[in-house]
Structure formats: C-alpha cells, structure tokens
Amino acid sequence: MLEKLTLYMTFPYVRYALIVGTLIALCSSLLGVILVLKRFSYIGDGLSHVAFGALAIATVLNFTNRMIIILPITILTAILILKNGNNSKVKGDAVIAMLSVGALAFGYLLMNLFPASGNVSGDVCSTLFGSTSLLTLTSSEVWVSGILSILVVVAFIFLYNRIFAVTFDEDFARAVGTKVSVYNLLIATITAVIIVLAMNLVGSLLISALIIFPALSAMSILKSFKAVTIFSAIISVTCALIGFLVSILQGTPVGSTIVAVDAIMFIICYIVGKIKG
Amino acid sequence: MAILTAKNLAVGYEKQPVLKDINFKIESGDYFCIVGENGSGKTTLMKTILGLLPPVEGSIEVGQGLMKNQIGYLPQQSDVQRDFPATVYEIVLSGCQNSLKGFFYSKAQKKMALENIERMGISHLKNKCYRQLSGGQQQRVLLARALCATTKVLLLDEPVAGLDPNVTKEMYELIGQLNSQGLTVIMISHDLENVKKYATAIFDVNKLDVIKTSDEIQSSKEVGAC
Numbered sequence: 001m002l003e004k005l006t007l008y009m010t011f012p013y014v015r016y017a018l019i020v021g022t023l024i025a026l027c028s029s030l031l032g033v034i035l036v037l038k039r040f041s042y043i044g045d046g047l048s049h050v051a052f053g054a055l056a057i058a059t060v061l062n063f064t065n066r067m068i069i070i071l072p073i074t075i076l077t078a079i080l081i082l083k084n085g086n087n088s089k090v091k092g093d094a095v096i097a098m099l100s101v102g103a104l105a106f107g108y109l110l111m112n113l114f115p116a117s118g119n120v121s122g123d124v125c126s127t128l129f130g131s132t133s134l135l136t137l138t139s140s141e142v143w144v145s146g147i148l149s150i151l152v153v154v155a156f157i158f159l160y161n162r163i164f165a166v167t168f169d170e171d172f173a174r175a176v177g178t179k180v181s182v183y184n185l186l187i188a189t190i191t192a193v194i195i196v197l198a199m200n201l202v203g204s205l206l207i208s209a210l211i212i213f214p215a216l217s218a219m220s221i222l223k224s225f226k227a228v229t230i231f232s233a234i235i236s237v238t239c240a241l242i243g244f245l246v247s248i249l250q251g252t253p254v255g256s257t258i259v260a261v262d263a264i265m266f267i268i269c270y271i272v273g274k275i276k277g
Numbered sequence: 278m279a280i281l282t283a284k285n286l287a288v289g290y291e292k293q294p295v296l297k298d299i300n301f302k303i304e305s306g307d308y309f310c311i312v313g314e315n316g317s318g319k320t321t322l323m324k325t326i327l328g329l330l331p332p333v334e335g336s337i338e339v340g341q342g343l344m345k346n347q348i349g350y351l352p353q354q355s356d357v358q359r360d361f362p363a364t365v366y367e368i369v370l371s372g373c374q375n376s377l378k379g380f381f382y383s384k385a386q387k388k389m390a391l392e393n394i395e396r397m398g399i400s401h402l403k404n405k406c407y408r409q410l411s412g413g414q415q416q417r418v419l420l421a422r423a424l425c426a427t428t429k430v431l432l433l434d435e436p437v438a439g440l441d442p443n444v445t446k447e448m449y450e451l452i453g454q455l456n457s458q459g460l461t462v463i464m465i466s467h468d469l470e471n472v473k474k475y476a477t478a479i480f481d482v483n484k485l486d487v488i489k490t491s492d493e494i495q496s497s498k499e500v501g502a503c
Contacts, residue, residue, distance in 0.1 A: 037361060158380045165371045168361055169352065175327040176375035176426045177346025223406030225363040 001249060008248050016142040017254070020200070021240050023149035025210065025258075027194050029236030030156045032215035033229050034187060037167050043081060044211040046096035047195045048204035050077045053103030055127055055199070056110040067144065070196050078192040082184050129203040129255050145197050152190055159183070164225055202255030213262035214239070220266075220273035239265050280305045280343055280430065280461055281326070285335035288318065288325040294333045295321050301480050301487050305341055305429075308453075308462045310472040313482035319465045320353075322482065323434055326463070343430060346375045349423030351433040354415065360408045365418050368407055369394050372425025386425075393421040397451070413444035420451070431455065433464040437471075449475060 008014045035041055054073040058066035081095055111120055156163070165173045166183045174180045198207045214236035218228045243258030250257075279302040287297035295318035303309045313319050324330045326337055327350055349372070372393070373386040382390075394400055397417040402410065407418060416436060423431055436452065437445040453475045456462045466472050472479065479488045 037357065039357065161371070161377060161380065161382060162374065164363070164367065165374045167357075168363060168368065168371060169355075169358065171324075171327075171329060171352050171355075172350050172372075172422070172426075173374060174329055175346075175348065175350040175352075175432075176372075177344075178374050219362050223362055223364060223409075224404075225361075225367050228362045 004249060005245070012139075014248070016139065018241075018244060020142055020145045020149075020197075021244055021254075021258075022237055023146060024194070024198050024200075025214075025236040025240035026233055027149045027152040028198055028207070028210045029214035029232045030153065030229060031187075031191060031194055032211040032213075032236075033218070033225075033232050034163060034167050035191065036212055036215045036219070038187075040082070041208070041212050042093065042096050043078070043191060044195060044208040046081065046100040047074055047078055047192060048199065048207040049100040049107075050074055050103040051192075051196050051199055052127060052204040053107035053110075055204075056107035059123075060110050060114040067141075067196065070199075071193065074196050075189050075192040078188040078195075079185060082188040082191075083181075127199070127203060128205045129253060141200070145200065148193055148197060152194060155186070155190065159186070160229075163187070168225075202258055206255050206259045209259040209262055210236070213259070213266050217262075217266045217269035220270045221276065235265055235269075236262070279303055280307075280339065280341050281463070282338045282340065283326075283335070284338070286325070286332055286337060287334035288321045288330065289333045290321070290330070292333055296482055296485075297334065298485055299335070299482075300485075301478075303461065303463060303478075305461055306456075306459060308456045308475055308477045309464070310476040310479045311463070311465045311482060312467060312469050312472065312479055314467060317482045319467075319482055320434060323432060323463075323465050327432060347427050347429060349425075349427030349431045351416070351419050351423045351431065351436055353434050353438060354419075358407070358415075363407050364404050365394065365399060365407060365410075365421075366390065366403050368418055369421045369425060372422035375426050390421075390425055393424040396424065397421040411444075412440050413448065416440070416448060417451070424455075428460075430461045430463065433462065435465055435467070437466070437468065445471070 035043060051070055051074045054070040055066060057073075058069040061069070063069055077099060081099070108124060111124055115123075117123060162178065162183055165178060166180050166187075170180055194211075195204075195207050198210055202210055214232040215228070217235050218232035222228045222231055239261040240258050243261040244254060246252065246261070247254045247257040281303040283299050283301050286299040287294040288299070289295040299322065301309075311319055311322060321330065325332050327348060370382055370387065370390040373382055373390060376386065391400075391403075394403055397420055399414060399417050399421065402414060402418075407415065410418065420431075420433075420436075423433075431452075433452065437448050440448060449471060452462060452464070456475070464472065464476075469479075477489070480486070481488070
C-alpha cells in the first residue's frame, strides 16, 4: 500500500493535484460557513452549473486558457444572484434554480452541437463529476489555483471580523455604517472564484458538497463562530486528503470519493452533536 | 438643538410613502416611544431613522455631534440568528464594528465588550452559544452589542416581542436604567400600556402626534383637582 502511494507521489501531476485539492478544500470550507449561515447553500450548485455552461462556451470557442471566459461569467452571475437577494420580482432561490438548469441545458446542448472531441458524453461526465481533470492540470494552472486559494484564505483572515458582523446581522451592520454591500460583493466574487477552482477537483455537480458538508459538520458539534470556522477547515482538508488517498489506492473517481468521505464525516459529526446535546 | 429631528418626513419603500407628514424632535436623554398597530409603518420609520432606507420626502437631521453610525440598534430577531453558531462574547464584540480600525479588534474594544456583557448581567453566559439562550437572554446579548456601538442613542425595535410577562418587565426596567444613566432611548412598540410608565414622549404613528407624557400626567392631575 505504502509502495503504491510513494510510487504515485513520484508523478508530479499527482503532487500538483494533492496540493491544489487541499487548498481548494480549505477555501471552500471557509466560504461554506458563511454561505450556509446566510441561507445561500444552494448558490454553489447554481453557480457551478453556470460555470459548466461557461466551460462549454469556452470549449466551443476553442480557448486555450478557459479560465478567461469561465471566471468572469461566473463572477458576474454570483454578483447578480447575491445582489438580487430578496427584493426582486423573481425570488432568490427561483433565480438560482432557473440559472442552474438553464446553464446546464445550454452547456450540454453546445457541447453536443459543436463537439470538441469524439467522446462528448465522456467530456460532459468528467466536467460534471471531475473524474480525471484534476490529474491533467498543467503547472501554470496549479500556480493560478494555488495563488487564488491563498488570496482567499488571506482575505478571509483579515476580513474575519467584518464577515462575521455582516453574516450575523446585516441590518445592524448597515445601521452602524459598515459597508455591507461591498462585503456581499466580495463574498459573491470569492464564491465564484472558489467554484471555478473546485470544478477541477470534484467537478461541477459536486461542488456544493465541498462547500456545505464541512460547514454543517462543524456546526452540528461546535458553538462558537471561530471554532466552527477553524474546525470546518480542518474537516474539509482531512476529508480531501483521505478521499484522495482512497481514490489513488482503490482507483475510484477523485471527486465523488472526496464528497463521500465528507458525507460520512457529516453523519459522524451529526451523531456526536446529538449525543452531546 | 435636538439630537434627532424629523421634518415633514415621509417614509416608505420605492418612493411609495407608508407614512407621511412626520414631525418630531428627540432631545438628548429622552425616552421616546413610537407606537402604533402592526403594519402601521413603525419599522419603516425606524429603518429610515437608521439610514437603512432613504426618506421618501423631508429629512432626518442629527445634532449634538451625533454621527449616523453612532446609533446603537436592537433589531427584531431574524431566522438567521436563531440558529447561528456564535458565542455571546463574539456577538457583543461585533457591536464594536463601527469603531473597528484596520482588521482586528483592539484590547480596548474587547474590554468594552466585556464591560457591556457585565452591565447586562450576563457575564455567566459569556462563552455560551447564542442559539441555546432563552429569548430574554438573547435580547440582553443584542442590547449589550448595541451598547458597544453607542454611548448616546439606542434604537430598539419591539424589544419585548415574544417575551413572557416577567421577562418583559425585567427588560423594560433594564432599558429604563440605561435611560437614567443618560442614554437617549428610541423605542418602537405596540404595547402602549407599558411604555406609558417609562416614556418621556410618545409618538403615535396613527395620529402623527407627539405626546409628552409628563404634560399628560400634569393635565390629568389638573382634571382630577377640578
């Protein structure tokens, strides 16, 4: 077993995947705490489908660096959804549902109309479930993902107090002069960035899991915001590592293995939380 | 000059006034109550005072060196807060956000948070989780947070909603105490009976008229003398 692991670690793309995977797991868990508490758990799902649609456009247009298209489209959608919030004719959750299925359908349609390779369903499947894409990252993509995730973590640490204030009570924050809309915009942007990054790790269908499971696990056993945030990050990174190792050793798809580990962890935490009371 | 003045104010959403021709002055040290039935526009008025909504017409002026962001606000609780994983201390400390310079809270701000927790008599709950507290305790936490944001004016939106009669009484006494320590209190309520005892002025949104309670007591005495 150990031999198999050491053998795999000698391949640079496995090491890349491990580094990027851990960083993405870290970022998404931090963000997850905010999104779950803000009642935006579903935004990850919606945005990931939009990112999938954007990816289809980028593939059809034959862009070498597909991030150039995917990132701006996803960020823009995130801002629109969060800005829309509660005060529009179409409610927030309906907007997300609409964008989500719409983008998914158009993306699939585009990929079928202008197939980039002979195996369309294979392509679609790997974008949705991220089966192998993590192992095909180039070193420049690793750098971009790495830098973006570190930026997210740093931003989170420095803005922690304000993020807490805005998440706990938007009205109070606004009343005492905190620039709530700026922070909401920032949260939307970070969400979009993380979703685009996480698409490489678990594929666009499973991103929500990466965002909400660790946060929910931590919330079911802990009582302070700080502890929840830190523990959620630890759970997420641990689960990503375990999932990664299992998938190497057992040859299972990376994305769904990680999510499965996250789900098991949630069940354990939930039971522990119930027992502790 | 009054600490807060509303002049020909109309409040509402998207240019549609819910209430108009509002005129009142709140002096420093007042216990000013805004009363009216549910749906009469009390909360809209309060949001306009706080600057969360722009006035549809007219103006709200602040005086005596008060800044708009120095009004401590006790909102009605939302669903988000009811199951929020945060300790009492974390929440009270977040009241210091209007004086937050840079990224992290200073020692002085942390000390202030602890002092306000003590002032509200909830020191023993400092590290408890907010969602496990009773309604009355949660209100004290939010009041302590509001005190971190202000030393001058407190704005309370239905502070006793959903509390049982005993806790309601305690809450009113606590607010009365703060008022006698020099804080200006502006309170929204539909509980006219109780607020009469404490308020120095009552503004009825249905009549759009300010009643000075001291005057009223005076006049009723005079009637009694006849």
